[in-house]
Amino acid sequence: MSEGMPIQTAVLAxxxxxxxxxxxxxxxxTKFQLLPQSxxxxxxxxxxxxxxxxxxLIKARHASRLTSLPAFADDSGLVVPSxxxxxxxxxxxxxxxxxxxxxxxxxxxxxxxxxxxxxxxxFCTLVFLLHKQDPTPIVVSGEWHGKIAEEARGDNGxxxxxxxxxxxxxxxxxxxxxxxxxxxxxxxxxxxxxxxSIQHRQGQK
Numbered sequence: 492m493s494e495g496m497p498i499q500t501a502v503l504a505x506x507x508x509x510x511x512x513x514x515x516x517x518x519x520x521t522k523f524q525l526l527p528q529s530x531x532x533x534x535x536x537x538x539x540x541x542x543x544x545x546x547x548l549i550k551a552r553h554a555s556r557l558t559s560l561p562a563f564a565d566d567s568g569l570v571v572p573s574x575x576x577x578x579x580x581x582x583x584x585x586x587x588x589x590x591x592x593x594x595x596x597x598x599x600x601x602x603x604x605x606x607x608x609x610x611x612x613x614f615c616t617l618v619f620l621l622h623k624q625d626p627t628p629i630v631v632s633g634e635w636h637g638k639i640a641e642e643a644r645g646d647n648g649x650x651x652x653x654x655x656x657x658x659x660x661x662x663x664x665x666x667x668x669x670x671x672x673x674x675x676x677x678x679x680x681x682x683x684x685x686x687x688s689i690q691h692r693q694g695q696k
Contacts, residue, residue, distance in 0.1 A: 518686065568582030636658050639655065
């Protein structure tokens with residue numbers, strides 16, 4: 492998109508404040524201003540998909556249909572291979588439907604116990620739709636690899652950030668400055684891919 496193109500409003504199929512702030516920063520080059528679906532009093536879509544991609548598409552179409560706006564959706568989570576991929580697509584509700592991030596983190600630490608394998612990675616799918624029936628949605632992904640810490644550390648970020656230590660770092664994602672995390676994270680990688688795809692779709696290089 493060109494420098495002079497006006498900012499357009501789009502709906503983010505989420506009410507997560509941390510996710511909204513991150514994505515508004517990461518996706519600034521697309522010239523879309525993201526507003527949370529909660530602003531439109533939208534009830535979250537039922538995430539009935541079996542994968543991050545399916546759930547992101549469900550959420551994006553739901554938000555676009557109810558607002559008549561272009562929609563962005565993110566479906567992401569933490570994958571721990573030694574736990575058969577858990578918490579995976581259930582990351583936000585790992586400890587129950589109304590679980591807090593702290594409860595989810597505690598359950599994961601308990602599930603790992605003293606396991607010798609603490610490898611993990613964050614996975615993010617980002618979807619962009621121009622309208623509810625868009626037949627060619629843009630779907631991209633990103634991965635951020637690391638391991639699970641022995642205990643939670645740090646006050647930045649959200650979700651599983653306090654227990655995730657990225658490869659080549661000794662601090663958790665929640666101990667990182669936001670600027671650093673926004674260069675390295677799964678969501679940052681997916682956002683770069685999404686920006687490139689949107690600009691290509693618009694005929695930009």
